[in-house]
Amino acid sequence: MNAWLVIAGLAAATAALRVAGIAFHAERALGTRIAYVAPAVLAGLVATGTLAENGSLTVDERIPAMVVAAVGAHRRWPFLAIVASAAATAALLRLAL
Amino acid sequence: MLRDPLVPVAAGVGVFGLTFGGLARTVGFSPVEAIVMSVLVFAGSAQFAVVAALRVGGSEWTAIVAGVALNLRLLPLASVGATGFRTRGWRRVSASYAVTDESIALSGGRDGRINGRRLVIAGLALAAVWTLGTAVGSLGSSMLGEPERFGLDVAFPAGFVALLAPRLRSDPGSRRVAFAGGVLALVSTPMLPAGLPLVLAVLAVVLAPRRQDDREIAAP
Numbered sequence: 001m002n003a004w005l006v007i008a009g010l011a012a013a014t015a016a017l018r019v020a021g022i023a024f025h026a027e028r029a030l031g032t033r034i035a036y037v038a039p040a041v042l043a044g045l046v047a048t049g050t051l052a053e054n055g056s057l058t059v060d061e062r063i064p065a066m067v068v069a070a071v072g073a074h075r076r077w078p079f080l081a082i083v084a085s086a087a088a089t090a091a092l093l094r095l096a097l
Numbered sequence: 098m099l100r101d102p103l104v105p106v107a108a109g110v111g112v113f114g115l116t117f118g119g120l121a122r123t124v125g126f127s128p129v130e131a132i133v134m135s136v137l138v139f140a141g142s143a144q145f146a147v148v149a150a151l152r153v154g155g156s157e158w159t160a161i162v163a164g165v166a167l168n169l170r171l172l173p174l175a176s177v178g179a180t181g182f183r184t185r186g187w188r189r190v191s192a193s194y195a196v197t198d199e200s201i202a203l204s205g206g207r208d209g210r211i212n213g214r215r216l217v218i219a220g221l222a223l224a225a226v227w228t229l230g231t232a233v234g235s236l237g238s239s240m241l242g243e244p245e246r247f248g249l250d251v252a253f254p255a256g257f258v259a260l261l262a263p264r265l266r267s268d269p270g271s272r273r274v275a276f277a278g279g280v281l282a283l284v285s286t287p288m289l290p291a292g293l294p295l296v297l298a299v300l301a302v303v304l305a306p307r308r309q310d311d312r313e314i315a316a317p
Binding site for chain 2 (some may be wrong): 001002003004005006007009010011013014015017018019020021022023024025033035036037038039040041042043044045046047048049050051052055056057061062065066069070072073074076078079080082083085086087088089090091092094095
């Protein structure tokens with residue numbers, strides 16, 4: 001594996017995407033809807049992080065772990081408590097099953 | 098300062114970097130290569146995708162395509178981030194480096210507008226812990242083992258739930274957009290290469306139904 005080829009290729013493409021993004025006027029296209037980009041991206045990350053695995057949908061230990069996270073978020077636990085309780089749930093289930 | 102949400106998010110990114118550093122070693126990246134990659138690319142999920150593609154026997158180009166596909170969402174994200182930038186020219190171009198999912202999520206004000214200064218500060222702080230995590234993880238990878246054993250793979254979606262919750266509580270418009278974004282990402286997951294479902298999720302911003310009770314933000 002040529003590591004430097006991977007690093008240079010990904011770094012160049014990533015920088016180009018970021019720079020192209022700031023040149024594009026999102027505000028003109030989206031107007032006030034722009035405030036909703038963050039919840040849309042976050043929800044996409046939550047959904048795929050819970051159910052997607054190698055391009056397909058799977059049901060596994062991540063679901064009960066995310067239920068714990070959702071309960072914690074609903075009860076306004078601190079950020080680290082939410083993350084740690086979800087990780088611990090997944091780890092314990094994997095240990096048990 | 099400790100109550101600033103940047104602190105726990107940075108801690109999460111540091112742990113994520115630790116995991117990345119460890120995994121990068123398993124596919125043949127030296128510690129120096131992993132660290133340089135984290136500094137130059139600074140996009141965690143794309144870097145994980147690269148490692149995942151190489152792990153299943155993909156070529157260098159397959160790995161690059163997997164990473165770039167995940168980073169396509171940086172285009173709309175940077176475009177949103179730029180609405181908070183007041184600078185022009187090279188300063189504006191270099192500020193785009195600070196754009197990540199987390200820095201965008203952390204720099205939205207109560208009215209949903211992006212604070213450019215906060216975006217850059219959050220982005221640079223996260224880049225620092227991401228790189229530090231990568232360094233420690235790649236140098237001490239033998240001690241770490243499989244990250245799934247410790248449930249670290251759910252640390253990220255759980256963290257995103259925590260970031261999302263206040264928006265969902267306070268704003269019905271955000272609830273509809275978040276629901277639509279999640280559904281779009283899931284439905285497209287079996288059909289599209291990794292990363293593109295997240296781009297599709299952004300479309301929820303224009304596709305989700307509008308209602309009168311949506312919080313309207315004063316036009317500039």
